[in-house]
Amino acid sequence: MATYNGESFLHEQLESIASQHHQNWSLWVSDDGSTDGTKQILQSFAEQHPSHDIRLIEGPQKGAAANFLSLLCHPDLSNQFVAIADQDDIWRPEKLSLALNALKGTKEPTLYGAQSEHISPTNRSIGNSRVHEGKPSFGNALVQTRVSGHSATLNPAALNLVRKIGAVEVPFHDWWICVLITGTGGNVIVANDIVLSYRQHTNNVLGGNQRRFAALGRIFSVFNGRYKCWHQQNLKALEKAHDQLSLEARALLATWNQAPSLGLKRARLLDQLGIVRDRPTGTLLLKIAAFFGRF
Numbered sequence: 001m002a003t004y005n006g007e008s009f010l011h012e013q014l015e016s017i018a019s020q021h022h023q024n025w026s027l028w029v030s031d032d033g034s035t036d037g038t039k040q041i042l043q044s045f046a047e048q049h050p051s052h053d054i055r056l057i058e059g060p061q062k063g064a065a066a067n068f069l070s071l072l073c074h075p076d077l078s079n080q081f082v083a084i085a086d087q088d089d090i091w092r093p094e095k096l097s098l099a100l101n102a103l104k105g106t107k108e109p110t111l112y113g114a115q116s117e118h119i120s121p122t123n124r125s126i127g128n129s130r131v132h133e134g135k136p137s138f139g140n141a142l143v144q145t146r147v148s149g150h151s152a153t154l155n156p157a158a159l160n161l162v163r164k165i166g167a168v169e170v171p172f173h174d175w176w177i178c179v180l181i182t183g184t185g186g187n188v189i190v191a192n193d194i195v196l197s198y199r200q201h202t203n204n205v206l207g208g209n210q211r212r213f214a215a216l217g218r219i220f221s222v223f224n225g226r227y228k229c230w231h232q233q234n235l236k237a238l239e240k241a242h243d244q245l246s247l248e249a250r251a252l253l254a255t256w257n258q259a260p261s262l263g264l265k266r267a268r269l270l271d272q273l274g275i276v277r278d279r280p281t282g283t284l285l286l287k288i289a290a291f292f293g294r295f
């Protein structure tokens with residue numbers, strides 16, 4: 001778990017972790033410089049659950065993505081199954097059990113994700129996460145993550161892969177992990193089970209797809225150049241993973257990196273390389289952006 005001034009909702013999340021059907025868990029928390037009661041809440045939780053390994057670590061204070069990746073790459077963290085937790089959600093009791101059952105027996109790097117119910121700050125239900133269409137792929141992962149961090153669980157091989165590449169500078173930790181796993185030929189499992197309540201509020205780093213203004217914000221981010229910047233950050237990070245990438249992923253990146261900066265040829269390459277979102281409207285938006293040099 002990564003925390004930063006999370007005292008408003010942290011109690012509920014911690015209690016939902018304590019109430020998991022799967023009780024053999026440890027909790028590692030990287031705090032990014034909280035100035036409220038977050039650390040005190042965590043310390044109290046640790047005292048209430050002495051049979052569990054609960055650790056509080058100082059984060060790098062470079063944002064949420066850096067905080068999560070720094071924690072995943074912590075030298076004292078062994079290669080094991082790791083579930084990523086946000087500070088303000090509420091896990092359903094079966095969340096860990098479902099993830100572990102889905103990952104049971106996996107040897108290659110595998111990332112598991114599921115669905116969420118979106119709730120307001122007062123716990124009112126406001127919709128569910130959108131189920132993606134089609135199968136996960138590297139080309140799709142370059143422009144869209146199918147596994148939101150709050151539902152993500154990594155098997156030991158996936159965690160080892162993330163740690164091998166290190167705490168790279170990327171816009172979103174969950175997007176990066178999905179790119180890395182698919183780019184190296186690993187597996188992505190996306191279940192239809194709703195496993196948590198994903199809280200929507202003004203301090204969300206990104207927010208869910210059900211939020212109208214969040215969706216408009218995503219469109220705006222494409223045409224103001226921010227999305228292209230995010231994409232380029234991921235491409236830069238992939239340079240560190242070059243030796244781990246599959247031959248197909250290397251070939252795709254080589255062609256895409258040599259593409260014209262704008263125009264019809266760049267737009268057409270999206271389909272040719274499989275750099276597409278899961279819905280045609282999303283891919284069309286990318287093509288328009290690519291044509292005008294915004295992606």
